[in-house]
Amino acid sequence: MAEMVNVAVDAMGGDNAPVEVVKGAVDAVNADRRVKVFLTGRESVIKAELQKYTYNAEQMEIVHAEEVIETGEPPVMAIRRKKDSSIVKAMQLVKDGTCDALVSAGSTGAVLVGGQVIVGRIKGVERPPLAPVIPNMKGVSLLLDCGANVDARPSQLLQFAKMGSVYMESVIGVKNPRVGLVNIGVEEEKGNALTKETYPLLQNCPEINFIGNVEARDIPYGAADVLVCEAFVGNVVLKMLEGVSGALVERIKGGMMSTVRSKIGALLVKPALKKTLKGFSTEEYGGAPLLGLNGLVVKTHGSSKANEIKNSILQCIAFKEQKINQKIKEKVVLDN
Amino acid sequence: MAEMVNVAVDAMGGDNAPVEVVKGAVDAVNADRRVKVFLTGRESVIKAELQKYTYNAEQMEIVHAEEVIETGEPPVMAIRRKKDSSIVKAMQLVKDGTCDALVSAGSTGAVLVGGQVIVGRIKGVERPPLAPVIPNMKGVSLLLDCGANVDARPSQLLQFAKMGSVYMESVIGVKNPRVGLVNIGVEEEKGNALTKETYPLLQNCPEINFIGNVEARDIPYGAADVLVCEAFVGNVVLKMLEGVSGALVERIKGGMMSTVRSKIGALLVKPALKKTLKGFSTEEYGGAPLLGLNGLVVKTHGSSKANEIKNSILQCIAFKEQKINQKIKEKVVLDN
Numbered sequence: 001m002a003e004m005v006n007v008a009v010d011a012m013g014g015d016n017a018p019v020e021v022v023k024g025a026v027d028a029v030n031a032d033r034r035v036k037v038f039l040t041g042r043e044s045v046i047k048a049e050l051q052k053y054t055y056n057a058e059q060m061e062i063v064h065a066e067e068v069i070e071t072g073e074p075p076v077m078a079i080r081r082k083k084d085s086s087i088v089k090a091m092q093l094v095k096d097g098t099c100d101a102l103v104s105a106g107s108t109g110a111v112l113v114g115g116q117v118i119v120g121r122i123k124g125v126e127r128p129p130l131a132p133v134i135p136n137m138k139g140v141s142l143l144l145d146c147g148a149n150v151d152a153r154p155s156q157l158l159q160f161a162k163m164g165s166v167y168m169e170s171v172i173g174v175k176n177p178r179v180g181l182v183n184i185g186v187e188e189e190k191g192n193a194l195t196k197e198t199y200p201l202l203q204n205c206p207e208i209n210f211i212g213n214v215e216a217r218d219i220p221y222g223a224a225d226v227l228v229c230e231a232f233v234g235n236v237v238l239k240m241l242e243g244v245s246g247a248l249v250e251r252i253k254g255g256m257m258s259t260v261r262s263k264i265g266a267l268l269v270k271p272a273l274k275k276t277l278k279g280f281s282t283e284e285y286g287g288a289p290l291l292g293l294n295g296l297v298v299k300t301h302g303s304s305k306a307n308e309i310k311n312s313i314l315q316c317i318a319f320k321e322q323k324i325n326q327k328i329k330e331k332v333v334l335d336n
Numbered sequence: 337m338a339e340m341v342n343v344a345v346d347a348m349g350g351d352n353a354p355v356e357v358v359k360g361a362v363d364a365v366n367a368d369r370r371v372k373v374f375l376t377g378r379e380s381v382i383k384a385e386l387q388k389y390t391y392n393a394e395q396m397e398i399v400h401a402e403e404v405i406e407t408g409e410p411p412v413m414a415i416r417r418k419k420d421s422s423i424v425k426a427m428q429l430v431k432d433g434t435c436d437a438l439v440s441a442g443s444t445g446a447v448l449v450g451g452q453v454i455v456g457r458i459k460g461v462e463r464p465p466l467a468p469v470i471p472n473m474k475g476v477s478l479l480l481d482c483g484a485n486v487d488a489r490p491s492q493l494l495q496f497a498k499m500g501s502v503y504m505e506s507v508i509g510v511k512n513p514r515v516g517l518v519n520i521g522v523e524e525e526k527g528n529a530l531t532k533e534t535y536p537l538l539q540n541c542p543e544i545n546f547i548g549n550v551e552a553r554d555i556p557y558g559a560a561d562v563l564v565c566e567a568f569v570g571n572v573v574l575k576m577l578e579g580v581s582g583a584l585v586e587r588i589k590g591g592m593m594s595t596v597r598s599k600i601g602a603l604l605v606k607p608a609l610k611k612t613l614k615g616f617s618t619e620e621y622g623g624a625p626l627l628g629l630n631g632l633v634v635k636t637h638g639s640s641k642a643n644e645i646k647n648s649i650l651q652c653i654a655f656k657e658q659k660i661n662q663k664i665k666e667k668v669v670l671d672n
Contacts, residue, residue, distance in 0.1 A: 137583050150520070150528040184486070184571040192486040192568050216575035220583035232528050233572055235520040239552035240576035247473050247556035248584050255612025256605050265604025269591075272598035276591025 004036045005320045007313050008090035008099040011041035011049075012068045013106025015303050021105060022049035024309025029059035031310065034317055038093055040065045041086040065089040068106075071302065075109030079117055087111065091118035094295035101296035101316035103287060105304040112148050115290045115297040122325060124333030125292035127152065129160045130231075130299060131167065132288035134241055138222035140285060142168045142177075145231040146238050147290070152230035154197040157181075158205060162332045163291040164226040165208045170322035171289075171315060180214030180224025182233055187213070194230060202228070207331055216240075249277060286311035289319070292328060296320075340372050341656045343649050344426035344435040347377035347385075348404045349442020351639050357441060358385035360645025365395035367646065370653055374429055376401045377422040401425040404442075407638065411445030415453055423447065427454035430631035437632035437652035439623060441640040448484050451626045451633040458661060460669030461628035463488065465496045466567075466635060467503065468624035470577055474558035476621060478504045478513075481567040482574050483626070488566035490533040493517075494541060498668045499627040500562040501544045506658035507625075507651060516550030516560025518569055523549070530566060538564070543667055552576075585613060622647035625655070628664060632656075 009025050011018045018041060025037045036059045039046050043064040050060065067085035069078045082088060087106050091114045093099040102119075104111050112130065121128055129145035144160045145152065152160075161179045168177040181202060183191045188199055190213060202210040214223045216237060229237065256266035286308060287300030296319045298312045345361050347354045354377060361373045372395045375382050379400040386396065403421040405414045418424060423442050427450045429435040438455075440447050448466065457464055465481035480496045481488065488496075497515045504513040517538060519527045524535055526549060538546040550559045552573060565573065592602035622644060623636030632655045634648045 137587065148520075182572070184484075184568055184575075216572045217579040217582075219576065220579040232520055233569065236518070236552040236569055236572050237576060239520075240555065240573060241580055243553040243556040244577055244580035245584055246553075248581055251473065251612055252588065252609060255609045258608045258612070262605045262608035265601040265606075268601025269598045269605060270601075272594045273588060273591045276587055276594070 005034050005101070005317045006036050006038065006099040007316045008038045008040060008063070008093040008102040009309070009313065010086045010090045010102065010104035010106050011039040011046050012065070012086040013104045014300070015105075016305060017105065018045055018049050020304060020306045021309050022046060023053070024304070024306035025060070025313065026050070026053040026055045027306055027310040028313035029055050032314060032317065033059070035059060035313060036061070037313060038063050038090070038099055040089040040093070041068070042066065063089055063093065069110045071107045073107065073110070075107060075113040078107070078110050079114045087114055088118065091115070091297075094119050094297070099295070100320045101298065103298045103300060103309065103312045103316070105287075105300045105302055105309065108299060108302075109148060111297060111299045112290065115293050119293045119295050119297055122292050122294060122329055122333060125163075125328070126159055127156045128290050128292035129163065130288050130290050131164060132238060133172065133285040134238065135285070136220050136222035139174075140172065141219065141222065141225055141227050142172065143227045143229070143234055143237060144291070145229065146234040146288065147231045150230060150232040152194070154194060154201055157194070157198045157228050157230065158201045159292070159332050161202055161205065161208050161210070161226065161228045163328050164228065166324060166327045166331055167289065167291060168226050170324055170327065171318045174225045176209050177225035178211045179208045179226045179228060180211055182216065182219070182227050182229035182237065183213035184215065185213065186215060198228075286315045289315075292332070294325070296324070341370050341437070341653045342372050342374065342435040343652045344374045344376060344399070344429040344438040345645070345649065346422045346426045346438065346440035346442050347375040347382050348401070348422040349440045350636070351441075352641060353377075353441065354381055354385050356640065356642045357645050358382060359389070359642035360640070361396070361649065362386070362389040362391045363642055363646040364649035365391050368650060368653060369395070371395060371649060372397070373649060374399050374426070374435055376425040376429070377404070378402065399425055399429065405446045407443045409443065409446070411443060411449040414443070414446050415450045423450055424454065427451070430455050430633070435631070436656045437634065439634045439636060439645065439648045439652070441623075441636045441638055441645065444635055444638075445484060447633060447635045448626065451629050455629045455631050455633055458628050458630060458665060458669060461499075461664070462495055463492045464626050464628035465499065466624050466626050467500060468574060469508065469621040470574065471621070472556050472558035475510075476508065477555065477558065477561055477563050478508065479563045479565070479570055479573060480627070481565065482570040482624065483567045486566060486568040488530070490530060490537055493530070493534045493564050493566065494537045495628070495668050497538055497541065497544050497546070497562060497564045499664050500564065502660060502663045502667055503625065503627060504562050506660055506663065507654045510561050512545050513561035514547045515544045515562045515564060516547055518552065518555070518563055518565035518573065519549035520551065521549065522551060534564075622651045625651075628668070630661070632660070
């Protein structure tokens with residue numbers, strides 16, 4: 001049997017914790033024998049949830065943590081002070097080698113700060129990007145950076161491109177992924193100071209498949225597999241994708257309910273439409289990895305349901321088995 | 337009778353020129369007696385198009401221009417060299433006072449450069465922003481800047497907020513428009529160097545109704561009436577809106593055609609849906625004004641059809657009658 005993949009899961013993080021988080025953890029261990037989950041959080045609460053389910057007890061462990069970091073807390077302070085919180089405990093399990101990865105739906109800030117401060121960066125990685133998988137018309141793209149650190153340098157964007165290529169190829173399974181630089185025009189000379197300086201770095205990097213600038217309009221059509229940008233822009237791309245899809249679907253539902261005729265039609269199109277729209281939801285693809293750390297840190301939506309938690313835990317298997325961090329060290333660090 | 341509003345229209349600009357542009361011009365003069373259109377471009381071509389229609393001849397004039405600036409041409413060079421092009425001629429009509437405004441579906445770069453170089457900025461305006469009206473769930477917002485000049489300064493963003501407020505109130509008719517700063521979080525301390533410096537300037541400006549930071553996710557829900565950002569971010573917001581809506585509608589149509597049952601349903605929902613989606617199209621609201629110039633310059637989509645050209649011409653009436661430039665001078669310049 002292959003080595004187990006140990007995943008720490010922050011049982012107290014997110015809007016639907018602990019109910020949905022614990023359910024997702026159970027679903028993950030029931031789906032794959034290779035996973036062992038370490039649930040961090042209040043033992044009594046977690047135990048009560050676990051009692052609802054049947055699962056292989058050897059694949060589940062509780063690590064007690066008394067405190068919870070709330071979404072509104074200043075992250076640096078919270079990570080420093082709440083040593084006995086579910087997030088910090090999960091981070092320490094990765095730091096000390098007990099776990100290979102961790103999954104949290106908790107405070108994004110705390111996960112980003114904790115990832116860097118407790119788990120720590122791979123030596124040579126300048127900035128660990130948060131890299132959500134986003135849906136497009138043809139499949140999915142990896143968008144990085146969507147983290148909290150804005151105003152990146154060109155050398156950091158080059159590292160994002162390399163780390164993103166490794167992840168996309170080895171975890172998501174896209175061969176020779178096409179790397180695009182998010183920009184306001186396709187021509188090489190377009191953009192701001194950052195994109196103009198970054199373009200030649202990407203173009204001259206033999207280890208990535210750089211296809212040039214990508215305009216935001218073409219992102220939903222799958223113009224590139226790995227989308228490179230600094231975090232402010234990445235955040236706007238991600239949030240516009242979520243906001244426009246959400247608003248449009250709401251509007252379409254409203255439109256369908258506006259006449260008697262359309263209401264009858266709506267009943268008939270509903271099943272097909274539901275299937276179609278599911279593929280365009282950002283929540284279908286598990287959480288966003290924070291790349292370049294000594295272990296995998298996965299941030300899922302604050303609103304995560306069991307399915308997203310489960311998918312996030314399962315993606316840690318490929319991460320470990322494909323030796324992503326070894327590849328990142330070879331591609332990103334040794335090349336520098 | 338009120339004074340006529342003279343609008344120069346670049347008859348050769350855009351993918352559907354001259355056919356749709358001339359048709360739009362005819363539709364505009366037939367819709368409103370207050371407008372006179374000056375069509376710039378090759379006289380023989382324009383004449384041939386005009387012969388298809390009936391309209392009041394006093395409201396239409398042709399100004400011959402031999403050359404056309406193509407979309408691919410470097411704008412600065414094109415504006416400088418092609419003095420006898422339809423765009424440059426239209427710009428000169430505004431510059432010399434013959435026209436109050438101009439509408440072009442041609443090269444965005446040439447329109448932006450020509451606007452600044454030929455029409456000229458209002459004294460005191462640091463940078464004229466391109467300000468498209470974008471649809472949201474509640475109505476519309478004005479997004480500025482979406483132009484070609486990136487890396488703006490905080491003082492420029494403050495001017496955008498003031499000019500956008502004037503336009504939104506006087507042309508679009510939104511009283512006391514809510515101004516939002518596009519950012520990656522709602523808290524004051526969030527963002528990059530630019531937004532952090534801009535926030536207090538907006539907050540301390542008594543002439544605008546600043547409501548704080550707006551996350552991209554909330555833009556489609558109508559979180560603010562005037563959305564202030566630098567041009568790279570504005571471009572990403574606009575293009576994501578267009579791209580995600582386009583891709584999603586395509587996907588929904590595909591989903592509706594996937595089963596026999598859903599095909600029947602699609603026939604029934606189609607009329608209601610068409611109406612709903614029309615309100616969410618960026619092409620329904622006329623072109624984007626370039627604010628802060630000595631005259632109004634309106635850039636419409638390259639793919640403009642007659643309807644967008646017509647709406648763009650008609651919006652020039654409110655611009656003149658509401659004395660927008662006088663208000664911009666008072667609010668933006670005298671305050672500095």
